[in-house]
Amino acid sequence: MKTWKNLMIFGLALAFILEASVPGMANGRIMVYSPWKDEIMLKFGEMFQKETGIKLESINISTGEIHARVKGEKARPQADIWHSVRAELLDKAKEEGLIAPYKPANAKFLLSPYAYSNEPTFTGTTMYPLVVGYNVNTLKKMGVEPPKSYEDLLNPQWKDKIIMPHPAASGTGYAFLVTVIQLFRDKGETGIQSKKGWEYLVKLNQNVSQYTRSGSAPAKLTATGEFPLCITFYDRVFQLVGEGYPISSTTPSPTFAEPSCTAIVAGAPNLDGAKKFMEFILSKGAQELAVTLGNYSVRPDVAPPKGAVPLRDIKVFQDDYKWGSKYKKELLNEFNSKVAMGKKTTQ
Numbered sequence: 001m002k003t004w005k006n007l008m009i010f011g012l013a014l015a016f017i018l019e020a021s022v023p024g025m026a027n028g029r030i031m032v033y034s035p036w037k038d039e040i041m042l043k044f045g046e047m048f049q050k051e052t053g054i055k056l057e058s059i060n061i062s063t064g065e066i067h068a069r070v071k072g073e074k075a076r077p078q079a080d081i082w083h084s085v086r087a088e089l090l091d092k093a094k095e096e097g098l099i100a101p102y103k104p105a106n107a108k109f110l111l112s113p114y115a116y117s118n119e120p121t122f123t124g125t126t127m128y129p130l131v132v133g134y135n136v137n138t139l140k141k142m143g144v145e146p147p148k149s150y151e152d153l154l155n156p157q158w159k160d161k162i163i164m165p166h167p168a169a170s171g172t173g174y175a176f177l178v179t180v181i182q183l184f185r186d187k188g189e190t191g192i193q194s195k196k197g198w199e200y201l202v203k204l205n206q207n208v209s210q211y212t213r214s215g216s217a218p219a220k221l222t223a224t225g226e227f228p229l230c231i232t233f234y235d236r237v238f239q240l241v242g243e244g245y246p247i248s249s250t251t252p253s254p255t256f257a258e259p260s261c262t263a264i265v266a267g268a269p270n271l272d273g274a275k276k277f278m279e280f281i282l283s284k285g286a287q288e289l290a291v292t293l294g295n296y297s298v299r300p301d302v303a304p305p306k307g308a309v310p311l312r313d314i315k316v317f318q319d320d321y322k323w324g325s326k327y328k329k330e331l332l333n334e335f336n337s338k339v340a341m342g343k344k345t346t347q
Helices: 002-021 038-052 063-072 087-095 105-109 136-142 171-183 195-205 217-223 234-242 271-281 284-292 321-326 328-340
Strands: 029-034 055-060 081-086 122-127 130-135 162-165 208-212 229-233 247-250 259-265
Touching: 029 063, 029 271, 038 055, 038 271, 038 284, 063 081, 063 087, 063 171, 081 087, 081 122, 081 171, 081 271, 087 122, 087 171, 087 259, 087 321, 087 328, 105 271, 122 284, 130 136, 130 171, 130 217, 130 234, 162 171, 162 217, 171 195, 171 229, 171 321, 171 328, 195 328, 208 217, 217 229, 217 234, 217 247, 229 234, 234 247, 259 271, 321 328
Parallel strands: 029 055, 029 081, 162 208, 162 229
Antiparallel strands: 081 259, 122 259, 130 229, 130 247
């Protein structure tokens, strides 16, 4: 009898140990899916663990790949958090039952446009404008000025010299697509109708050498001199400048500058840890860390990145993220059939 009782005690102790060591169980660790680079997530992971005692692990791939992965894992979720993704995509994910409702208490500290107060499942967590990145040395050798407007990108001198992410694989590419279609739309056009917008993209395609699956790849390939120009978000340019690369950027007007958002994955293995992350990422300390990595903060009490154009000087395009979510499939089908038409997609 005594032996049996000892075995039961041993079994309960072993179960407790296993529960604490399994990913996403107890309070031991959380899994975050994000397009942010490994080294960036490590910095946030260190701060998060120091403040909460919870280890942060991450898988860092493109937004399109994350969406496919979360859908594929719906019956048995592996991630707790989907981090740094646009509202258009999260709105779609909400319809698909992929994200869970949770509004962090720290959302009360945010600038109102970034809080998404009417959205129960996601919250803006950082912001960075869409820019045209260029290799300073390459353009100097060419003896040309960098493009400053959308029309400048259509100049024949840039034929096969632009690299950008594919809208179907990258949130960066999709942000550019929805911006152009809405920006050039004429009064009376509905749905995905935008005669001037689609004509613009067809012309731009002639100057695009290739589309990438990764949202960050174009900036890196431009920084290393493989391409003169890229479409990217500002934070990638900021980080590469910090690493010593000869890359800079211009901001077309108006530009896409919607916040990137964060949400809890539906059925998150560690729901309590996920909620703690949502509070953490909106804390002043985490927002100040984000700024050092080229992100604009969504809090009014945190200054923009050093050397960045102040938000007040940027004309921000008013994106209708509900429209971008509703017509995503149609927009991508039109882009593939009428614009890219099988053009090479890489890394």
